[in-house]
Amino acid sequence: MWGDRRAMTKSQMKARSATLAKGLEILNFLGSQNGPVTLRTVMSGLGMTKPTAHRLLATLIDHGMARFDSVNNTYQLGMRLFELSRQVWQDLDLRRVAMNEMRKLHAATNETVSLAILTPDGGVYIDGLQSSHHLREQSRVGQRVALWRSAIGKALIAGLSYKDRQRILEEDADAILNGGTYDGLPELSRHLDLVNARGYAIEIDEDVPGISGAAAPIVDHRGITVAAIGLSGASDRLSRDALHRLGPSVIEATRLASLQAGGAPRPVSTAPQPRGLQVRNVRKLADFSNLIGESPTLSHDGRILYWVDICRPCIFRLDLTTGETDAFPQKDMVTAVAETAEGLLVAGLTGIRIIEPVSGRVVRNFGDPEADIPTNRVNDGKRDAGGRFWVGSLAFSLTRGAGSLYRVDPDGSARRMEAGLTLPNGMGWSPDGQAMYLVDTADRVLYIYDFDADAGTIANRRDLIRFPDDMPGNPDGIDIDPQGNIFIAMWDGWAIVKYAPDGTLVEAYGTPFPRPTSCAFAD
Structure with missing residues (x-):
């Protein structure tokens, strides 16, 4: 045996190394999935042939590194890996x-x-x-x-x-x-x-x-x-x-x-600034250290700008004519805000409600449209021209397809308008009111719907923009200009990008900060 090993050629050693690497690729792939996967999924995900994938999976199963469910014909990580991981952390x-x-x-x-x-x-x-x-x-x-x-x-x-x-x-x-x-x-x-x-x-x-x-x-x-x-x-x-x-x-x-310690913490560093991106002249309107500033929205007269800090729960108000600012700390996470005749409509962990911002008094409580799903929360939202509030939901774990889009009517009733979303985010409407746009950040897509402004309904969802993998950042909040152009904030992309109504990229406006979250047009 020893003589055979010493006699192993370089090509044989390289072949064994390649086999080991492919086996490790399978383990990493299984670990990245949300649940059991089929053989076909492994093959397509790693570009392996059926015999190769099947042979490697069989070896991993023999060593307890993978498990096979014969009822559903699916594979997942084996318990031996968890035993080894526990030993690593104990040691x-x-x-x-x-x-x-x-x-x-x-x-x-x-x-x-x-x-x-x-x-x-x-x-x-x-x-x-x-x-x-x-x-x-x-x-x-x-x-x-x-x-x-x-x-x-x-x-x-x-x-x-x-x-x-x-x-x-x-x-x-x-x-x-x-x-x-x-x-x-x-x-x-x-x-x-x-x-x-x-x-x-x-x-x-x-x-x-x-x-x-x-x-x-x-x-x-x-x-x-x-x-x-x-x-x-x-x-x-x-x-x-x-x-x-x-x-x-x-x-x-x-x-x-x-x-x-070999752990995998959530990334907190921002992406490097893209080469060649021209940074526009910007003017700071207010000096607040927001963790995640979101949902900029204008008052009906265009004089007041509201926005929220999601993770340091607070609602902010800026008078664009005087420069005066106010901050209204909140007890729970707030994700979106909109002005109504009764007060500020706020979405957050406790659901959707209208409040008087200075006192914090709840004027009307619309409840949580997903009160029966404790693993979900609402996210970004916006009012349409008819006064209906549209708001997305997502799973805290960002489980694919666990999110929805809701319409909350002025009487407080909520209706699910779309399901199967992952991270619904920015939304807006075309100037003629015939189209609605919705970003799903996780899927890097901007959807367009046919919109019935009278009925408040959407139909015929299709992709307007599929953001290419080599485009820096991820789509977040949006706004629409009077000509129907769509402006999209690119989180970690250092830019606000402008698209024509047909989905053609027009221009990228560089920002002096890496993570723009949204945008709003003011006169």
């Missing part, structure tokens, strides 16, 4: 991996920085760096984590599956209800959805009186939370605004720790 010294980033965060803030891990029955602090401030916390190493009161606890559980998260919360249901912070599990669950969406959690006097903090998760190679890094200190030093300013720094610390 990995998270303290060593995280400590370098914790030291950087500690040096930059001089606040207490803690590391906690998620365990089957909760969470526990395993390491920390103490603040040198006179007023500081006692070391928490070895203590249990308050999963729903502390920022680090919320960071540990926010990214879990809805089922796993609810199981943990239900064990503390009475304490949550009587804790004075949340009205019950639904409100806490919405807050955790917000935490998961923006990537970090905050606490203000929730766990320990006088102590506030921010935290973000460390994830494994599947993107599943295994630990969290938290920063905490005296509330008089760490106000809500200060915590939100520190949030991105905490995210960066956990992102780098995840990468050092």
Whole structure:
């Protein structure tokens, strides 16, 4: 045997290496799918012949790396991979991996920085760096984590599956209800959805009186939370605004720790500016540090501009004639806003409602069109000329086809107008009112519908624009000019792109920032 191995030719070694590479490609492909796949899907996805794909899958099954469902004739990852991954994370010294980033965060803030891990029955602090401030916390190493009161606890559980998260919360249901912070599990669950969406959690006097903090998760190679890094200190030093300013720094610390541990954190860096893209002269109208500013909309008289910050929940108002600005913080995530005669129509985690922005008083509550789907939330929305509010929905996990498009009539009734969407986003109407446009960001497409303005119905969906793979960025919010041209904000594309009504690209307007989210025309 030994002699045979030594006698192996270079061509034989190369063939074996190629076979191993193809097997690894199959494992990566199976891991990237949302569920079991057929042999044909593997073949088309990887460009393999049927004999090659079948032979490699059979070998992977023999070694427990893949599983075959003989009833449905589908394949998925095998349990042996999960056993090996658990062993890797058990053997990995998270303290060593995280400590370098914790030291950087500690040096930059001089606040207490803690590391906690998620365990089957909760969470526990395993390491920390103490603040040198006179007023500081006692070391928490070895203590249990308050999963729903502390920022680090919320960071540990926010990214879990809805089922796993609810199981943990239900064990503390009475304490949550009587804790004075949340009205019950639904409100806490919405807050955790917000935490998961923006990537970090905050606490203000929730766990320990006088102590506030921010935290973000460390994830494994599947993107599943295994630990969290938290920063905490005296509330008089760490106000809500200060915590939100520190949030991105905490995210960066956990992102780098995840990468050092072989994990797969969500990308936070922006794409490089495309070469040759001309940046237009722009004028800053208001100076707010939005995490995700969205849904710019004008008042009926064109004097007031409204918009929202989705992840640092707030509604903003700018008087275009005087330059005066106002900010109206919200308790839950807000995703879209529109002006009505009764007040501001707001879409968010709690559904759709009309509010008086200054007092926050709810004028009318239209409810949530998907109240029976707790894993979904509403997204961008806009009013048509008839006063109907159109709003899209999506799954927090961005499950393909889980989203819909709804029409909310002035009487508050909601009707599903389209299903099978993934990330419905910007929408608008042609100047003659005969066409409606809708972006699905995940599918990189702008749909066009025939629109009946009197009935408020859509029909005959077709692709107007399929954005090519080599086009920088992803389509987000849109607006239509009086000539019917469509202006589309390209997230991570550094540009607003202009298309003619027939879908022909006219021009790209470069922006001095990488992630424009939407646009609105003003006189």
